[in-house]
Amino acid sequence: MARPREFDRDAALKAATEVFWSKGFAATSTEDLVQAMGIGRQSFYNAFGDKRRLYLEALESYYRNATSCHIGRLTAPASPLAGLRDLLVGLIPDDDALRCKGCLGAGSVGEFGVTDPELTETREKVIAGFRAKVVERLKEGQRLGEIDPAIDIEQAASFIEITMSGLQLAAKGGAGAQELHAIAAFAVERFRA
Amino acid sequence: MARPREFDRDAALKAATEVFWSKGFAATSTEDLVQAMGIGRQSFYNAFGDKRRLYLEALESYYRNATSCHIGRLTAPASPLAGLRDLLVGLIPDDDALRCKGCLGAGSVGEFGVTDPELTETREKVIAGFRAKVVERLKEGQRLGEIDPAIDIEQAASFIEITMSGLQLAAKGGAGAQELHAIAAFAVERFRA
DNA sequence: TCAATTATGGACTGATCAGTCAAAAACGGA
DNA sequence: TCCGTTTTTGACTGATCAGTCCATAATTGA
Numbered sequence: 001m002a003r004p005r006e007f008d009r010d011a012a013l014k015a016a017t018e019v020f021w022s023k024g025f026a027a028t029s030t031e032d033l034v035q036a037m038g039i040g041r042q043s044f045y046n047a048f049g050d051k052r053r054l055y056l057e058a059l060e061s062y063y064r065n066a067t068s069c070h071i072g073r074l075t076a077p078a079s080p081l082a083g084l085r086d087l088l089v090g091l092i093p094d095d096d097a098l099r100c101k102g103c104l105g106a107g108s109v110g111e112f113g114v115t116d117p118e119l120t121e122t123r124e125k126v127i128a129g130f131r132a133k134v135v136e137r138l139k140e141g142q143r144l145g146e147i148d149p150a151i152d153i154e155q156a157a158s159f160i161e162i163t164m165s166g167l168q169l170a171a172k173g174g175a176g177a178q179e180l181h182a183i184a185a186f187a188v189e190r191f192r193a
Numbered sequence: 194m195a196r197p198r199e200f201d202r203d204a205a206l207k208a209a210t211e212v213f214w215s216k217g218f219a220a221t222s223t224e225d226l227v228q229a230m231g232i233g234r235q236s237f238y239n240a241f242g243d244k245r246r247l248y249l250e251a252l253e254s255y256y257r258n259a260t261s262c263h264i265g266r267l268t269a270p271a272s273p274l275a276g277l278r279d280l281l282v283g284l285i286p287d288d289d290a291l292r293c294k295g296c297l298g299a300g301s302v303g304e305f306g307v308t309d310p311e312l313t314e315t316r317e318k319v320i321a322g323f324r325a326k327v328v329e330r331l332k333e334g335q336r337l338g339e340i341d342p343a344i345d346i347e348q349a350a351s352f353i354e355i356t357m358s359g360l361q362l363a364a365k366g367g368a369g370a371q372e373l374h375a376i377a378a379f380a381v382e383r384f385r386a
Numbered sequence: 387t388c389a390a391t392t393a394t395g396g397a398c399t400g401a402t403c404a405g406t407c408a409a410a411a412a413c414g415g416a
Numbered sequence: 417t418c419c420g421t422t423t424t425t426g427a428c429t430g431a432t433c434a435g436t437c438c439a440t441a442a443t444t445g446a
Binding site for chain 4: 005043047
């Protein structure tokens with residue numbers, strides 16, 4: 001019983017995500033956003049609240065999608081070590097333009113740190129779920145004798161997370177795909193029994 | 194034969210560096226800067242050019258100082274492996290407020306990526322010099338039998354760089370000092386013969 | 387003492403910022 | 417058809433942005 005929305009909310013969110021991803025939060029203006037989203041100013045505020053709300057929403061959907069992809073690569077191969085390798089290697093796109101955008105999640109940590117509790121909470125919730133899967137795969141690796149039994153699982157999981165961040169920052173800094181793929185494989189190889 | 198500057202240029206630069214370090218480039222206003230630097234607006238533009246010039250200068254002096262500290266820790270111990278460990282552990286301050294500021298260099302990569310050639314050049318020059326020292330220490334480690342001779346030196350050096358970035362991003366994200374110290378030690382331990 | 391030069395303080399610029407307002411338009415239910 | 421509700425459009429808000437202008441002050445060499 002009211003006028004229906006003319007634009008596709010999901011598509012607009014996706015367009016906004018791209019802008020935030022490329023430019024960061026602070027350097028993105030609402031004008032940039034409405035332009036990229038192809039909607040009017042008031043529609044923007046009606047549908048998404050404000051700039052910060054939109055950023056939160058974009059980040060959340062980005063995390064959801066990225067995490068699901070990560071877990072897919074982590075768990076697809078029969079070999080746990082291969083799964084971990086695919087996880088890390090898969091972070092690095094071959095396409096230059098895509099790779100040097102880095103990771104929106106890493107970008108938000110770099111830009112906000114721990115200054116925004118809502119953002120921090122979202123991040124930690126996502127990471128906790130993902131980390132559990134990594135731990136699972138690491139344990140499996142030790143059970144199968146692929147991974148050095150002397151390695152502490154929790155530390156190894158933290159190490160994987162750190163390596164992911166490092167790879168994504170290096171990608172943003174312009175490192176080449178081949179080089180980064182090699183480093184990813186190198187890191188996982190350090191676990192081999 | 195002209196009026197001398199009333200403020201200490203180095204101190205002002207240091208104050209500006211702190212602001213950029215805490216807030217990033219885009220989120221820092223010139224008003225923030227002149228306030229923190231304790232100087233007038235015109236003095237600011239006289240002495241430092243403009244906001245971007247000041248950022249470049251701040252980043253350069255930050256890099257110079259940080260790199261010298263890194264190399265100090267890397268080369269101090271007799272054991273190469275201990276040097277690498279001290280390098281990584283030393284990235285992580287115990288003080289919470291300091292630690293969660295992360296690294297200005299990492300921040301600049303996150304914020305600008307490869308979009309600013311001048312900034313990228315500065316970064317790459319610094320990293321090249323530092324990396325050479327890491328390579329040196331890795332070779333020494335292999336010579337002394339501390340480091341697994343099967344490990345490729347160049348990949349190991351890249352891996353150290355990646356781990357440094359990862360640790361600093363995690364610190365910015367609020368990770369604890371103990372946890373990060375443990376991960377740093379864990380990473381280096383992966384090299385042991 | 388004065389001329390040349392640079393630093394300083396404060397007002398000022400047009401541009402852009404995030405966000406709001408009001409009026410018109412498009413729909414579903416009655 | 418007409419009413420209630422929501423979307424859309426475009427103008428508009430005060431605040432803040434980076435950077436400039438100008439008059440005054442402080443210094444040194446002549």
